Amino acid sequence: MSFSNIDTMTEVSVEQREINDVSSTILQIKDLNVYVEDHHILKNINLEIPKNRVTVLLGPSGCGKTTLLKCMNKLTDLYRELEVSGSILIDGDDILNTSKNVPSIRQKMGLLSQRPYPLPVSIYKNVAYGIKLKGIRDKKLIQYSVQKNLEEVGLWDEVKDRLNSPATSLSIGQQQRLCLARGLAVKPRIILADEPTSALDPISSKTIEELFRRLKKHYTIILVTHVLRQAIRLADNVVFMSDGAIIEQGSPDELFNNPQTDKLKEYLVEGN
Amino acid sequence: MKRKNIEEGIFKILSAVASYSIIAILAFILLIVFVKGFGALNLDMITKTPKGGFYYGGEGGVLNAIVGSIYIGLGSTVIAIIIGAPAALYINVHLIRFKKAQNVVRYFLDALWGIPPIVYGAFGFTLMLYLGMNASLIAGIITVSLLILPIMVRSFDEVLCTIPKGLHEASLALGSTKTEMAYKVMFKQGFSGFITAVLLSFARGIGDAAAVMFTAGYTDLIPVTFDEPAATLPLAVFFQLSSPIPEVRERAYASAAILTIMILVISLVARFVSHRYSKSNIN
Ligand SMILES: Nc1ncnc2c1ncn2[C@@H]1O[C@H](COP(=O)(O)OP(=O)(O)OP(=O)(O)O)[C@@H](O)[C@H]1O
Ligand SMILES: [Mg+2]
Numbered sequence: 001m002s003f004s005n006i007d008t009m010t011e012v013s014v015e016q017r018e019i020n021d022v023s024s025t026i027l028q029i030k031d032l033n034v035y036v037e038d039h040h041i042l043k044n045i046n047l048e049i050p051k052n053r054v055t056v057l058l059g060p061s062g063c064g065k066t067t068l069l070k071c072m073n074k075l076t077d078l079y080r081e082l083e084v085s086g087s088i089l090i091d092g093d094d095i096l097n098t099s100k101n102v103p104s105i106r107q108k109m110g111l112l113s114q115r116p117y118p119l120p121v122s123i124y125k126n127v128a129y130g131i132k133l134k135g136i137r138d139k140k141l142i143q144y145s146v147q148k149n150l151e152e153v154g155l156w157d158e159v160k161d162r163l164n165s166p167a168t169s170l171s172i173g174q175q176q177r178l179c180l181a182r183g184l185a186v187k188p189r190i191i192l193a194d195e196p197t198s199a200l201d202p203i204s205s206k207t208i209e210e211l212f213r214r215l216k217k218h219y220t221i222i223l224v225t226h227v228l229r230q231a232i233r234l235a236d237n238v239v240f241m242s243d244g245a246i247i248e249q250g251s252p253d254e255l256f257n258n259p260q261t262d263k264l265k266e267y268l269v270e271g272n
Numbered sequence: 273m274k275r276k277n278i279e280e281g282i283f284k285i286l287s288a289v290a291s292y293s294i295i296a297i298l299a300f301i302l303l304i305v306f307v308k309g310f311g312a313l314n315l316d317m318i319t320k321t322p323k324g325g326f327y328y329g330g331e332g333g334v335l336n337a338i339v340g341s342i343y344i345g346l347g348s349t350v351i352a353i354i355i356g357a358p359a360a361l362y363i364n365v366h367l368i369r370f371k372k373a374q375n376v377v378r379y380f381l382d383a384l385w386g387i388p389p390i391v392y393g394a395f396g397f398t399l400m401l402y403l404g405m406n407a408s409l410i411a412g413i414i415t416v417s418l419l420i421l422p423i424m425v426r427s428f429d430e431v432l433c434t435i436p437k438g439l440h441e442a443s444l445a446l447g448s449t450k451t452e453m454a455y456k457v458m459f460k461q462g463f464s465g466f467i468t469a470v471l472l473s474f475a476r477g478i479g480d481a482a483a484v485m486f487t488a489g490y491t492d493l494i495p496v497t498f499d500e501p502a503a504t505l506p507l508a509v510f511f512q513l514s515s516p517i518p519e520v521r522e523r524a525y526a527s528a529a530i531l532t533i534m535i536l537v538i539s540l541v542a543r544f545v546s547h548r549y550s551k552s553n554i555n
Contacts, residue, residue, distance in 0.1 A: 070441075073445055075441050077444075078437065078440055079369070080370060103447045103449050107446070107447040109445070111441065113442070115438060117439045119439070119457055120439075120460040120461040129446055130447055133447045134447065
């Protein structure tokens with residue numbers, strides 16, 4: 001066997017691995033049920049989230065999208081009334097039933113909520129917060145990472161002269177990008193975004209959307225949105241929910257151009 | 273249309289009357305206290321302790337009571353913060369998933385808040401005797417701290433309640449533990465509210481007479497150690513006001529004026545601080 005042969009072989013195998021990687025599952029939800037007393041909020045959810053893709057969750061208001069997202073990083077802990085059962089696997093850990101340290105599993109996911117919630121500290125410290133929680137103490141490293149992540153969301157030039165001002169002094173659109181930057185700074189692999197543009201003006205929304213388009217090369221994005229056009233622009237994979245259950249899922253083309261169920265047809269008509 | 277206007281007008285007048293009468297009452301209190309105490313309001317009052325014959329109109333001032341009140345106010349505030357801050361955080365962080373327990377704790381705190389200070393005084397007195405202590409600075413501090421503890425915890429609690437759920441979620445999602453969330457995020461977010469709560473509790477602490485009457489005692493000296501008795505301004509007012517001698521009664525009003533000024537200053541500081549911090553922190 002010649003050297004060139006070995007080279008081509010390894011090349012092929014690297015490529016193959018990447019392809020496998022891309023189509024592999026990063027997060028797996030099995031038999032997830034959520035109740036509040038007698039109210040069944042999530043009904044037997046089984047879902048696989050493909051890696052490095054944008055998965056869009058669609059569905060009418062109150063169908064359980066936010067609750068599903070909160071289950072994924074166990075923020076349901078904050079709500080006693082929610083009874084959660086089932087399993088959610090990430091890297092072989094079941095976040096719902098793990099004995100491992102939940103905060104470190106949560107760091108595998110970045111959260112972007114409907115409204116920005118900047119921490120009550122400076123712009124700089126907002127981004128540094130999660131980095132420090134990872135145990136990184138090296139000032140230079142933190143500084144570097146803060147700058148890099150602010151650049152990533154296109155905020156660096158706007159804030160580099162006032163890194164020590166309170167984060168709340170930024171506009172809402174800037175705050176949302178700051179929240180994204182601080183989420184990215186902990187190097188998550190998944191971004192959970194719950195209607196991240198619904199409180200924003202059109203231009204800030206567009207910026208966030210463009211960011212997502214760039215980020216999806218390196219991150220898995222799970223996006224809840226009510227804006228169908230946004231879903232069409234961003235989605236690789238669409239999950240349609242109604243009344244706590246997954247009704248249909250597939251590629252945007254399949255769902256938007258060829259909906260199978262009446263519920264989805266109705267939603268698409270009303271949503272537009 | 274016209275009727276609406278008349279209704280609107282009447283309502284406006286009633287609200288205005290209510291608001292201005294509150295201001296008028298405050299002004300009236302200040303006026304009485306200052307007019308009646310004016311003759312005795314001099315530098316001696318705040319720089320000297322009572323000399324011989326002070327209570328018969330002799331020389332001296334109420335520095336002993338001013339200092340005693342400040343000591344008791346500070347001491348009890350510190351104790352109440354040390355116990356109160358973790359308690360309030362506990363209610364809001366660890367009990368967050370146990371609504372019933374939260375409600376029970378809040379109910380008890382509200383009940384404690386409603387108990388009159390004289391009952392705290394009686395309790396403190398019993399406790400003091402049981403421990404074999406005398407009326408002293410420390411006994412006064414402990415009793416007043418019991419009195420202001422529920423006020424402090426509930427005010428902290430109210431501040432923490434106004435912190436949006438989204439902020440809790442954000443800090444947990446970044447990888448905080450609940451304790452880190454409490455101390456790094458919620459504490460900062462609520463800072464101005466906490467300062468206000470602390471200052472108002474302090475004001476309550478220095479203004480109370482019933483809780484210190486049997487526990488701190490009264491003395492013409494400034495206490496140097498915790499086991500010495502301590503004078504307080506409310507009691508200085510009380511004792512001097514019951515005197516038959518007009519000069520002494522005038523001094524009672526002057527003491528009341530000093531106490532009132534101290535409390536007004538504290539609430540002004542509270543306002544200033546909370547205004548400043550809320551401007552820089554909360555949108
Ligand atoms: N903590 C809770 N206590 C009681 N009911 C809850 C709780 N959280 C969610 N629910 C209920 O669960 C259902 C799903 O709520 P969820 O917020 O997940 O909907 P959603 O799909 O995100 O809606 P929207 O599009 O309006 O944001 C709703 O009926 C809601 O009232
Ligand atoms: Mg929602």
